[in-house]
Amino acid sequence: MTDTTLTKMLDIKHPIIMAPMFLVSNVAMVKEAMACGIAGCIPALNYRTLAELRSAIQELKAAKVAGGAFGFNLIVNKSNVKYQEQLQILCEEGCDFIITSLGSPQETIRKAHEVGIKVFCDITDLAYAQKVEAQGADAVIAVNNQAGGHRGEMKPKELISLLNEYCKIPVISAGGVGTKEELDKMLSYGAIGVSVGSPFIASKESNITEEYKQACVDFGAQDIVMTERISGTPCTVINTPYVQKIGTKSPWLERTLNKNKKLKKWVKMLRFYIGMKATEKAAQQATYKTVWVAGPSIEHTKQILPVKDIVEKLIH
Known part of the structure; x- marks a missing residue:
């Protein structure tokens, strides 16, 4: 695949992030993703204890010698009572990127940047994208109306085009990608890469039923x-x-x-x-x-x- 801003930012071969999926994403999946030259992300809430989260980070750091990149998703609003401690562990141990969801990422951006961690922010509209850009986000995850989980309201092309017109930071598209043809389509709209989740649910490495x-x-x-x-x-x-x-x-x-x-x-x-x-x-x-x-x-x-x-x- 052609290099994009995302492949350069994360030092990966292909402009793909395996999206963080609650209770689905795990270390085994992300290790395989990294071995394939893409990035993988896990919700911090997938770990019941902070010790388990720390152990997962250490295992992924050890596996990263083969290439790829890994990150964690943080719910940054008050519904996540573990947020502060999770952020502290991520900054102590280190990872390539953090994806923020459902709240203001300002504190996460500040603390992550202090230790060299990039921050991508889930957004569904221009107003919020401009807010996180002003707070220093490295890129936005543009969640469109084809995404799984909490999706946006706008069509992929419409959302990507709008963000590229009015924001200076890069756009990563989330939703509507299950084939190379669909991935290429998102890149043609102006995305620097894609976040893909649902196609990985039915993987051998996921430990769901x-x-x-x-x-x-x-x-x-x-x-x-x-x-x-x-x-x-x-x-x-x-x-x-x-x-x-x-x-x-x-x-x-x-x-x-x-x-x-x-x-x-x-x-x-x-x-x-x-x-x-x-x-x-x-x-x-x-x-x-x-x-x-x-x-x-x-x-x-x-x-x-x-x-x-x-x-x-x-x-x-």
């Missing part, structure tokens, strides 16, 4: 729906019979409480906690109450493959 992986094989883009029942913010999931049964809207009481300015923050935090626990259970055991997070790019998932084979599909 076989049922979750097989669902990504059996279902396609038309089976992805938005639900408010995980975090209170619309999130894409596979439209299983259980999802159809419970519906995708927040319960009436929750919607009512969200209208109260004093209670809204606490209701959001409670919904986030309940939703994350439900997602964790679905990822680790198969029950009839299954909520599997995924994006429309599972359309291209036809079998469960090793990470290296999935990367090959994206670059050849």
